[in-house]
Amino acid sequence: MSDMMNTLVYFNHQIVPLREAQVNILTHALHYGTGVFEGIRGYWVKDQEELFLVRCEDHYRRFKLNSRMLDIDPPKSAEELTEITLELIRRNNFQTDVYIRPLAYTSTPRIGVRPDGKFDFTIVAVPFGVYMDSTKGLHAGVVTWRRLEDHALPARGKICGAYVNSVLATNEAHRHGYDEAILLNEDGHVAEGATCNIFMVRNGKLITPPPSDNILEGLTRACVMELARRELHLEVVERSIDRSELYTCDEVFFTGTAMEVAPIIKVDGHAVGCGNIGFITGHLRELYFQATRGRIADYHAWLHGAYQPVAAG
Numbered sequence: 001m002s003d004m005m006n007t008l009v010y011f012n013h014q015i016v017p018l019r020e021a022q023v024n025i026l027t028h029a030l031h032y033g034t035g036v037f038e039g040i041r042g043y044w045v046k047d048q049e050e051l052f053l054v055r056c057e058d059h060y061r062r063f064k065l066n067s068r069m070l071d072i073d074p075p076k077s078a079e080e081l082t083e084i085t086l087e088l089i090r091r092n093n094f095q096t097d098v099y100i101r102p103l104a105y106t107s108t109p110r111i112g113v114r115p116d117g118k119f120d121f122t123i124v125a126v127p128f129g130v131y132m133d134s135t136k137g138l139h140a141g142v143v144t145w146r147r148l149e150d151h152a153l154p155a156r157g158k159i160c161g162a163y164v165n166s167v168l169a170t171n172e173a174h175r176h177g178y179d180e181a182i183l184l185n186e187d188g189h190v191a192e193g194a195t196c197n198i199f200m201v202r203n204g205k206l207i208t209p210p211p212s213d214n215i216l217e218g219l220t221r222a223c224v225m226e227l228a229r230r231e232l233h234l235e236v237v238e239r240s241i242d243r244s245e246l247y248t249c250d251e252v253f254f255t256g257t258a259m260e261v262a263p264i265i266k267v268d269g270h271a272v273g274c275g276n277i278g279f280i281t282g283h284l285r286e287l288y289f290q291a292t293r294g295r296i297a298d299y300h301a302w303l304h305g306a307y308q309p310v311a312a313g
């Protein structure tokens, strides 16, 4: 724990040890959930002596757009935030996989929801390995909690308070013995997992819910769609998915920065397809793995190398 407290983080516009990065208990965001965050992964590739950040600028672009929903906007560009993140990696001399957590939050210590325009932002990078072991395939279950509606609390916003919805769903899923929750939206369509997007393979097509079905527009989702089209020549369709389709389709998997590409072999106790990891899912998981480790030149544009610039692909 004390090692972790020595980790260098970005806080109040400077790089300080985590132990010095403290907020007041009356901080507005702590009470009202008025923060926006991101989750970015970095992969250490030993044979290249390099740590690759995956779609870092895209994460920061989403971060800045989402922050605007709360009338806050970190006064740095996505490029500058990426530079700070790379500097953090280097200053910590990380030679391991990492997870980066940027957070912008309303910072005034006071009671009352009315915003006062004051906010701060911070970036923490910590060593991070496997989020959920999906090597044998996951068992997912539909929970009774519904995905947040855009007209109540936008799921696409990655807003701190909105993650109570994910926590409730995760708790229910775990109580029922599932690895991960699947949330339906108010229309009864499949939206996503608690912290990840969902795909199914049906009749040779890769299908995923559209942004208007109350999903977070995941960057891993975008990567997988691109890999499926370019590398596997699959038709990729964004359309609403019914719960019963998850029981009758050939393959189902989750995607997310933390989750990566995670095969699902059972939904609500029903075996998906033959009950094994699907062929297309396995392929996409491997392609995503290779691309995010800088091993496929066509996808170098997704990556920022912390220790040396990525060679143009």
Ligand SMILES: Cc1ncc(COP(=O)(O)O)c(C=O)c1O
Residues within 6 Å of the ligand: 039, 166, 192, 193, 194, 195, 196, 197, 215, 216, 217, 218, 219, 220, 221, 255, 256, 257, 258
């Ligand atoms: C609710 C939710 N859906 C989907 C995702 C996947 O998004 P990404 O692939 O950008 O990490 C996440 C993770 O950030 C999430 O929290």
